[in-house]
Amino acid sequence: MKALSLIVFFSGLCASAYAQLSIGAVQDAHNASNAARHLPTFLGDGFDRFQVNAANAYFSLGSNFATMGDARAFLRSDTYSDELIGRNLRNMHSQDNFIAGSLDVSLINVAMHLGDPEAPVSFSLGLGANERIELSAIFNEDAFRFAYNGNKQFAGSFVELAPRFDGLAFTEYYASAACNIVSPGGWSMKPAIRISYLSGQASVDMQDKNSIAVYTDPGGRYLNFSLDYNINTSLGGDSVKLEGSSFNLDGESLQSGAGSGFGMDLGLRISPHPGLSFDIGVMDIGSIRFTKSATNMYNHSTYRYEGVDINFAENQSLNLDSLASFARPSYSHGGYSVRLPAKLILSGSIGLGKIESGRRTFYRHQISCLYVQGFANYLSATKKPYIGAGYTYSFGGVVNVGVNAGLGGITGGQMGLLASLKAGPFLLGVMSNNMLPLLAPQAGRGTDAGLLLGLAF
DSSP, X not given: XXXXXXXXXXHHHTSOOOOSSOHHHHSOGGGHHHHHXXXXXXXXXXXXXXXXXXXXXXXXXXXXXOOHHHHHHHHHOSSOOHHHHHHHHHHOOSSOEEEEEEEEEXXXXXXXXXXXXXXXXXXXXXXXXXXXXXXXXXXXXXXXXXXXXXXXXXXXXXXXXXXXXXXXXXXXXXXXXXXXXXXXXXXXXXXXXXXXXXXXXXXXXXXXXXXEEEEEOTTSSOEEEEXXXXXXXXXXXXXXXXXXXXXXOOTTOSOSOSEEEEEEEXXXXXXXXXXXXXXXXXXXXXXXXXXXXEEEEEEEEEXXXXXXXXXXXXXXXXOOHHHHHHHOOEEEOOOEEEEOOOXXXXXXXXXXXXXXXXXXXXEEEEEEEEEEEESSXXXXXXXXXXXXXXXXXXXXXXXXEEEEEEEETTTOOEEEEEEEEXXXXXXXXXXXXXXXXXXXXXXXXXXXXXXXXXXXX
């Protein structure tokens, strides 16, 4: 039973994340191109005429209950002590223990200004392709306790065991546009939109209302099982079978082009005067429909298990065929749709110490804030809001360094650093929104890192 509990634990710690749009992206003027990939009001910022980025990646690890110190202890231990397991149980929530995962890679990202960017009305266009992989799992505390300590502790009550696992891998090919309108009084407004064609590569989708419940008779005479679940997958070649506690995949899995769909990001920026701006947007509106190699696994049944008769004859073996057949799912192969992890975005920024150098304008001090809230606990979105704030100092508009901090979201408290360089047309930068695990492993529940590579003219 302990092995089952570890599967739940490691399924999140090996690949989990929070939203791709982070405070580190919006607070660094050199990194506006990466922020624009998810909030299009940043399109057109940070360059004169033309900008191109390639192979810019962002990833993160975390959970809302396990620290990185405990994760390291699990990885280094040959045996898992009751103290270590107990510490994680004490940190769990009764419901919605959330672990999520994403890797976001900009394959190519091109942006340009049309006409004079200093004109009262100016336009910016963007084109690009992103590769995204997202994973999430949600489970309750009782499921972990049941797996680790057995069912006796739940005698006389139902225990909900079903975790929810979701996974999505896709490529988005997008076009974006922004229109900056400057009034004679100096305030400006900038509506922006990004539209994406989505090529789905792989999906595991579990419905919100999935249920696997077990009732233990107080006298121990029987167990009542109630199954009510639907699991949709598209992993290539009709290759998915649910056997025991694992998905069995053949060599044809993870083929590309299993699904297609459309996505959209919307944003609006208001700037009361130069250097002060407020942005609002909605990210990841849309869905992907998977029709190629779709496998639907489902079971809607109940069963009372009263054990088996044993007479201790020679070569006696236990026959659990009835229990196994009850738990085995049925299969169909219909297409299905999965939604994107939609989020509400609010951000603000104020620049102090304005410096003009030729056609370039930058601020020596930049203070930024970010609010992100998902519409559901799903993939990289969480209904618990994330609030971040950051400060960036610019050395002559060439070198930017910054610090940031955040609360909420999946991982709770966060602290991070960033640094970027603009040498002629070349852009180079690194950032992390959460370096707590390096400073205090028992305090940090996640970490992340991002890379900036580009050319700006």
